[in-house]
Amino acid sequence: MYLSISTTAFGALSVVKQARKARTESDTLLLLDAVVSAAAIATGLAILVRELKRIGDDDVLFG
Template sequence: MAKKAKNFKKSKSGAYLSMATTAFGALSVVKQAKLAREDNDTLRLVDAAVSAAAIVTGLAILYRELKRLGDDDVLLG
């Protein structure tokens, strides 16, 4: 069972699922940034910006993994 899970993480389906999960996490970051702006909370706003940067980096890594798996036309339409 663990081997199947490991292979799934390295598959195209696993990469797409990871991208969707990561993108879903972006919704909470947007909400956090909005609340931080409303409260004028600079520290929470910086935290949201750092989290957003981590999400962008994670999506870039997943995109690179998909290209490595041979799906060159992903996200291009």
């Protein structure tokens, strides 16, 4: 689970760099790719949060 979180965070940093490069170069296609990648990361993060909540509901010690 923690590996997924760190991978998602690293992916978010890559998307930010890609978006900055796209804006600097005025590359619409690269910017669109960054937006789609950001949406995929947001979806993955939402799934991770849901799984963490499920773990928390099932585990007495987790809270």
